[in-house]
Every structure is written in structure tokens, then in C-alpha cells.
Amino acid sequence: MEGRIAPYWNRYVETLPRERLLAVELERFRQMLSYAKEHSVFCRDRYSHIEPEDVRTMTDVRSLPLIDKEDLRRAQDEKEPFPFGDMLGVAPDEVSVFRQTSGTTGKPVYVPESWESWQWRVEVWCHILWMAGFREQDRVFIPFGYNVYVAFWEGHFAAEKLGCMVVPGGALDTKGRINKIREVKATALLNTPTYGLHLAEEAAKMGLRASDLGIKRMVCAGEPLPHATRERLEDVWGAEVYDHIGGTEPCAWAAMCGERRGLHIMEPFFLVEFLDMDTLSREVEEGELGVAVVTPLGRRSFPLIRFNTKDVVRKGKDGCACGRTSMMIEAVAGRADDLRKIRGVLFTPVSVEELLRAEFPSITEYEIIVRKKGVMDQISLRIEPSEEMGEPVMKEMMTRLSERLKIKTNLTFLIEPVSPGGLPRYTLKSKRFKDRREEEGGEC
């Protein structure tokens, strides 16, 4: 819980009145813009007509062009200094670590960190873990080989900096990881939501209850975490489960506090805007969906000004019972990349995840596939129950699921049951949504 001795990682920053937070951020924004123009070829060209000193208000900020992932790919694209190209903001010999994006939406983006920038990222993660109640007494198990992907490295280094005992769990199978959790008496996990559920499922096969493994808190990364999935994880693990949002390019920029009602923007590390999805020019109101545009304010090795994350979030109300004064996100709705028009209806896969986790606990795994049948889109949902079900029970569940999906998404799904164990399991990013309309073409 919040009150594990010191509630804040940095009470000076976290309780600063909003107008002063914004003043700090605007000052930092000017400094970062000035630095970026001087040190990154991409930023020098992109912002040649802008004087940092002229950026005094949020309206001025919004007049600057956005950067998106495609811009980053073009700025790198085999250019020198390889592999970071025009995006690099420090001398090449200052780069101390290489990271990259997962490449889910195309060619991966390569992200350089200098020692200084890495310390800045770790500091952001210290805030995140501290808000989630991680303390010196915790034994933190991270059940992954982290490879070149950043989130678990950040969590690892931040947990070390907090003084926790970190146990890296790569190069083990799931059973081995469950045994390791027991062996070291782990108290905390850094996890993807999918793998958190999978670990619990595997523990059950070993005759163990996840809630008996001693895990008290868990921070999830790598995938959207709808409210229902978070509750399911809390239920099976008997632990507090915390969400955060971020990415390889900008770092993690919002996270949950002990109240676990929405996410706090990690101010003043980032200047964050929520823009309307149609024009990307208007700041949305509280309760409205918007696309998050993020400027990391202290990371010089990879300067980003107004990076369009394509994360769609519902803007929250200012103020939280925890006393922090940062802006809030009410919920993460998904990725603009995942928003699809299917038969003219705007669809996000998170809505299916939410429904299944909240109302159909006997479905452990699923997959959504969209295809073209003639001129029509067809959306199917493959569902895998936790154990074999008799035909009448399965039929009844499919009818109920079909009705609930129709109400929730306004789409009619073709539902296909799959035998237990028949669908793939994921450790890092899950790929449960497959839009095959373009690759397959129309079938008559």
C-alpha cells in the first residue's frame, strides 16, 4: 500500500502545485528543444524555423510539428552514425546501451541510451516502483530474458536502485520460474499481464495456487491492462497489480499509485498532451478519448519533441487521494494502430479482452481474426476454455458470449472453440489480434 513509510519517492516534485509543475516542464521543454536542435540532425532540420525561447505556453507547444514512429524509421534507415542515424543526440562513443522496439508495426526503431539518459530512465522507473509500493524489503522476480527490449531492464535497474533484491528469471521454463519464486520467496513481480495469467495457470497444473506463492505486488508492462484483466490478476495472485504505460522511444510516462484508480503522468519528466483523434490539434477534455503526445524532458541521447505515441487514453480528472498533483489518465483504451474499422464499426481488441476477463473466467486464452469474405469483413473469435467442457455447456456459453460481444462492440462474431492448450502462449508482447484482410485479399 501507499503508506509503506515514505509515500512519495520525491515529495517536492510529486506534490508541487500544477501551475508550477507546468512552469518546470515548459522551461525544460525549451532547454530540450534547444539541445535537440544543436545535437540531433533530425531535430535541427525539423525545427529550423523555431526559436526555443519563443515557446512560452502550451499553445506555442502545440504549434510545433509532431514526430511519429515512421519519422524515426526514416531518420535512421541505414544512415550514419549507424544504426541510430539522424536521431542520435550524443556523440556515438557516449552510447552505452542499445535497445530497440519490438517491430510490431514495421521495421524496429533503434534506441540509443547514454549513461546519463539511462540514469534518467531508471529514475522515472524508481518513481513507478515506489508508487506501486516496492521497497527495500522486497524480493523482485522478473520472469523473462529481457533481450534488447527495454521495460524489464528499466524495472530491474530501478528495483536495484531502490534497494530491493532483484532475481532475474530468464533462461528458465515456466515451471522453473514458479519454483524460483518459491525458492527465493519472491514478494513482487514485474510481468506482462498475459504471462501473469499463464504463470498462475501453470502453477495450478503443478497443484499450487498462485495466491499462496507470496507475491504481494506486481507491475505489469508490455501490453494493455484493462480493468477486468487487472482484477483477474489481483484475484488469482492475491496481490496488488499496477499498470503503467510507456514505450521504448519515450520511456514509461504514466503509472498507477496505491489508489489504483487511473494512472499518474510522470511529471515533470515528461510534457504530455492528449489530442483529439481526428485532427491531433485540440487538447481533449476530461473524460474524452485522446491520443497521447509525449515529450521526454531529460533524455539527451535520443531527443524526441512531441512524439505521437499512438496510445489512445481517456483523460482523467486532476487530483488523486494519494496527494500527487500530476495529470491523470482514467484508462488506457488501446493503440491507435489497433483501432480498426470492421464493417464500418470502430473496433479495438481491448474491448474483447475486457469482456472475457470480466465475464467469462473459464476462457483462458483467445485470438481475434479479421478476414475478408467477398466484400464483407468477417471477425472471428477463437476461444480456449481452461478445461474440456461438455457440448451443451459450451454451446450455452458461446450463445451468451455472442450476445455480450454484440452489445459491447456492435459486431457479430463467429465464435470457434479450441481445445485446452490449443492456442499459443506468449511471454512478452501477445499477438492475439490478427487482421488478415490485406494479406489474404478477398475470398469469394
Add this chain to the structure above:
Amino acid sequence: MAPEDRLILLEIKDRIDGIERLALELKDLGKGVPAIQKNARSILGVTHALRFGISDIVEIECAQGRGE
């Protein structure tokens, strides 16, 4: 911000600036000695994080305080 907090923050900022200055001097003095240069660089990475959460706030608070 309470006046006593502001005073403590000023003291802290002063120390952060001092550590940074000393680390830069150390890095300079240790030219050609990786053990000194690289460790000084590590210190500077940490002061960057400290400046972010502390020194900036003091500067803004002082500016606001002067304006009030």
C-alpha cells in the same frame, strides 16, 4: 511550498551543484585514467537525475517567489 521546505531545497540544490562541479573537475583531472573518468561519468549521470527532480524545482520556486 512552505518556507522551510524552500530553504532545505536551496541547501540540497547547492550540494547537487557542488557534486556536479567536483565530478567535472575529477573527470578533468583523471584524463587518461579510465578508472577516474568512467566513475566520474557515473556520478554525473546521477546528478542529472537529481537536478531533474530537485534543482529545477528550486529554480522555478525561487523565480515564482521573486514574482510574488
